Amino acid sequence: MAKTSTIITIGREYGSAGREIGYKVADELGIKLYDKEMLNRAAKESGICQELFETHDEKPTNSFLYSLVMDTYSFGxxxxxxxxxxxxxxxxxxxxxxxxxxxxxxPCILVGRCADYALENYDNVLSIFVHANLDARIRRIARLYDLTDAKAKEKIQKIDKQRSSYYNYYSNKKWSAADSYDVCLDSSVLGIDGTAEAILKLVEIKEKDEPKRL
Structure with a gap:
């Protein structure tokens, strides 16, 4: 039984532990987290092959020629x-x-993929952006993927750039900008558990204040 009526969307810088934080919140609230599952669901319902969702996952493709070539594989x-x-x-x-x-x-948690933009007209959504200072993110990615600091930094910059381009291309908002989300949290200041606790508290505050805003 879910302990909330809120849908939480989490945008995240790469290496900020946004997804891990999301899983902690989901466990606490008894709700499901969707990450790659969104792709599986979209592939199943649209009839477009799943590989294409993986290829385009949070990466904008502006090349008309590439789109034309890939279109032959889409099954319409x-x-x-x-x-x-x-x-x-x-x-x-x-x-x-x-x-x-x-x-x-x-209620559920949706990670990335412009979910906050897709649901911007829903009242029961809390949109969060998780960020962290670059050194903390480099340490985390280097540890998780056994990379040098230089390689970790390169990977972070590349993936952040893709996520940013994707979000800015498809939504009417700016990725990582404070006014694009309800709340921005720094996991390098609060820690992973502390950021999860902060989100739980924010959900509680939002739900308590909901009747007053109606």
Whole structure:
């Protein structure tokens, strides 16, 4: 039984432990966390092969030629209005639809993939962005993937750039900017457990104040 009626979206800098924090919050609240599961769901419901969701996952593809070539593998979207779109847009819209369907099923945590933008008209959403200072992120990624600090830094910069480009390309907001989210939390200051606790407290405050805002 879920202990909340809130849907939490988590945007995150790479290496800030956003997903790990999300799992801690999900366990505490008795709700499901969706990360790659969003891709599986979108692939299943749209009929577009899953490999394409993996290829485009939080990476914008602006190349028209690439889209044209990849389009031959998409198997077409069942809805006629989508058929003339480049494949990256089809993939994004299929994911957008899947996010909304997941949200309609009840409280959950959605990690990345513009979920906050997809659900911006929903009242029961709390959008969080988890960030951390670069040194802390380098240490974490170097430890997790057995990389040198230089390689870890390179990986962080590359993935952050992809996530940022994806978010800025598909949403009307700016990735990592404070005014794009309800709350931004620094996991290098609060720690992983502390950030999870802060999110739980924020959910409690939001739900307590909800009747006053109606």
């Amino acid at each position: 979207y069942s809805s006629g209005s989508y058929t003339d779109m480049p494949i990256n847009h089809k993939v994004f819209l299929a994911q957008f639809d899947a996010i909304k369907k997941i949200a309609e099923e009840g």
